[in-house]
Amino acid sequence: MPESAGLIDVETRQRLLNVAAELFAERGFNNVTVREICQLAGTNVAGVNYHFRDKLGLYKEVVQLAADGMNRLKVDVMNAAEPEPPEERLRTYIRLTLHHLLDPHEESWMEKLIARETIDPTPALDLIIEKGIKPTSQRYGRMIAELLGASLGDPRVWRCFLSVHAQILFYKMSMPVSMRMFPPGFKYTPEIIDGLAEHIYQFSLAGIRAAAALPRSTTECYP
Amino acid sequence: MPESAGLIDVETRQRLLNVAAELFAERGFNNVTVREICQLAGTNVAGVNYHFRDKLGLYKEVVQLAADGMNRLKVDVMNAAEPEPPEERLRTYIRLTLHHLLDPHEESWMEKLIARETIDPTPALDLIIEKGIKPTSQRYGRMIAELLGASLGDPRVWRCFLSVHAQILFYKMSMPVSMRMFPPGFKYTPEIIDGLAEHIYQFSLAGIRAAAALPRSTTECYP
DNA sequence: GCATGATTTATACAGGTGTTTGAATTATTT
């Protein structure tokens, strides 16, 4: 039965991508099976191999989409915030990313996928670095450098950026622990996330200013 | 041939534990096979099941050892640092933990195992929280609270601790990314790690002091 | 020295994984 086709039936390939993106972002490459993807996409098991050669092929395509999407989004956000002072841009960066990662209402599989790959890499890591991390890292570098009053080549820039990013990512990745440390029934509401973002912002801003006051570290090389 | 036994032959059970600890800490529960453990331990495949019931049983025993070992170590370190001001204790905590995680010469599988479980949990997570995290967390809480000039119940305590710990753990977990961002041939030498630890310390100390200057956040509940 | 129990071994099992295959079906072109 051709499903009275056309309207409902998004092309199979696209459905596979959608389902895979969601699952991969949530649980990682190794903890998702091809069968599960195909079942949720309403396709036969062989669908993945036909359309993407193999599981890794599908994953890499999802990664590519994530990288492109994130770049587009972040360029837009940073452009919009360009006139603001670097302090405000930092605050925006933190709040936005944290919401993407923590808010269950947000459905930003892209940010989650990149975060996961950063910490639990697969053969697609190089792809994500080239297409997802390097293109935007300069932009953030400039923001931090401005706050530091230093040049982009200063090793403190990269260190401070990592210190900020570490806090953001850690709250996402250590959620299982947090859930057990906090009173039962705890949930990440938008308000709580805002409060958290503000903490990270204040903490980080002070940290960066402290780094600015110190001499350039002796080791010229990163990190 | 009985291997002229007695001297060389550590009891099989112990050899399995040693090998498993190393492998689990390095690659995580799911990325290590029973066969691999047994082979490196010079045992038959059934060895794990005979001595530990199943793979998870072995893992839990390793986790137990890690938790106990870490507690002992940290209590000692913190006791030794007790007379020092909280600033110095913070510095010590950061430097020590970072060396455990990053220095390839250190062979601290315990710290690595706990770090991994924090970020990529297994059914042994509850065990690690009860035996490995909770017992020492109060101690660190006091250190942070002292720096903040706040009481242990203040939500800022936990947040600041996480901000510090996030930076430490992140440098470990994002090593695959770092290795690709830095010039080829880069290595974590003890000197570089020391420099990094100093950065995290200065960054964090300023962050904590900034948090101390702000009012207690509105949301009473963690995090 | 032998019998009993503990340990180790070789082998097999059962389940899950990604992938392949060749036929059936659908869509497109002529």
Added chain:
DNA sequence: AAATAATTCAAACACCTGTATAAATCATGC
């Protein structure tokens, strides 16, 4: 409408995983 290409499907394959079994080996106490 027929022919050709593209897609989907059910089934099976090959491999790897943790685990179980039953025999073989070892150690130990009588």
